Amino acid sequence: MHQQVLERPADNMTVSSRHQRLFIPGPTDVADEVLAAQTAPMIGHRSDEFEALFAKCEEQLRSLFYTAARVYILAASGTAFQEAAIRNLVPGRVVSFVNGAFSQRWHDVAVGCDKQVVRVDVPWNTAVKPQQVEAALRDALVAGPVDAITVVHNETSTGVMSPVQEIAAVVRSLSPQTLVLVDAVSSFSGVKIETDAWGLDVVLTSSQKALALPPGLAFAAVSDRALAKAETVSGRGWYFDFVRLEKALKKSTTPATPAISLMRSLGVQLDRIFAEGVEERFARHAWLAERTQRWAVANGFDLMAEDGYRSHTVTTITNTRQISVNRLNAYLARHDMEISNGYGDYKDKAFRIAHMGEVQTGDMDRLFAAMEAYLAESET
Ligand SMILES: Cc1ncc(COP(=O)(O)O)c(C=O)c1O
Structure with a gap:
């Protein structure tokens, strides 16, 4: 993971009518x-x-x-x-x-x-x-x-x-x-x-x-x-x-x-x-990626992509805790959120969290809170 700690940007754009919030790597939420x-x-x-x-x-x-x-x-x-x-x-x-x-x-x-x-x-x-x-x-x-x-x-x-x-x-x-x-x-x-x-x-x-x-x-x-x-x-x-x-x-x-x-x-x-500012937009994506990488490691998972080349828009998390990604997603769906499983052969071995487009830090906070609640529940 990059050693650099980025600054948390203010949430400045939102998708106001929320149905299912998408943390999948496309299609993404549209304002x-x-x-x-x-x-x-x-x-x-x-x-x-x-x-x-x-x-x-x-x-x-x-x-x-x-x-x-x-x-x-x-x-x-x-x-x-x-x-x-x-x-x-x-x-x-x-x-x-x-x-x-x-x-x-x-x-x-x-x-x-x-x-x-x-x-x-x-x-x-x-x-x-x-x-x-x-x-x-x-x-x-x-x-x-x-x-x-x-x-x-x-x-x-x-x-x-x-x-x-x-x-x-x-x-x-x-x-x-x-x-x-x-x-x-x-x-x-x-x-x-x-x-x-x-x-x-x-x-x-x-x-x-x-x-x-x-x-x-x-x-x-x-x-x-x-x-x-x-x-x-x-x-x-x-x-x-x-x-x-x-x-x-x-x-x-x-x-x-x-x-x-x-x-x-x-x-x-x-x-x-352009109203957000393109540099601000790039910085927001970099921050969201770093936030997601830190969350994964802090919660006992590994990161799949090699260090130094991790995406700013989608993070692939190795399922080292062997959770059921399907069950996690069913839980998240009840909270109006959705993440993605691993691609192809990595279906259950990994899951992907996309943090691109309209996603703000507050959205990630809500996602991680729900994921932590699921992890705590599934272990009791
Ligand atoms: C890196 C990359 N290239 C190409 C494609 C295909 O794009 P589209 O589905 O818009 O044809 C995708 C779709 O997810 C992609 O992620």
């Missing part, structure tokens, strides 16, 4: 005013009103992605941009780093697109390290050029965060033409990712995680050199074709009908995010 924005009457998607909304959202997203280039917004979920990145940017070979279920999915997407995929397995619960990337890329380059690497910034299945800045730096120095494709589905807007400064070519995310929106929108920051590469690649498809998306973006719209109601909630949510 009432953001939900309500979806009920506004429909407008034409080629109208000035819609284009103004789209332009405002894209500009705010560029700021949140720390990019001056562009952010594509689509009616889709994050997996769509995993596939889009492969189809647009990989005519030949891709090196896929797999350290969890979602990085494995990206590998599978590339295989499904009939690409030449070099799979590099890294033990689950550990981060992808720059040294591993350097060694694997060096090996792969022996057989010819590599169009891109894929890496997941925040493996939601294990709660591990990989150092994408350092990874991008080694790729750039070893093979400058290799693009760096990053999945930030469960970290974006909870953790600072400096797309341009770090030299990332695609950073993709979904609406239903730390952005705290309903599912249904996908976003990708795409670098100039990635777009230039896409122009040379055939078989890009239609809906997710970066070149077509770029043309539409210049007119502040999408080639096909956008999800107008979701775009309205995005507009409201981005204003709320």
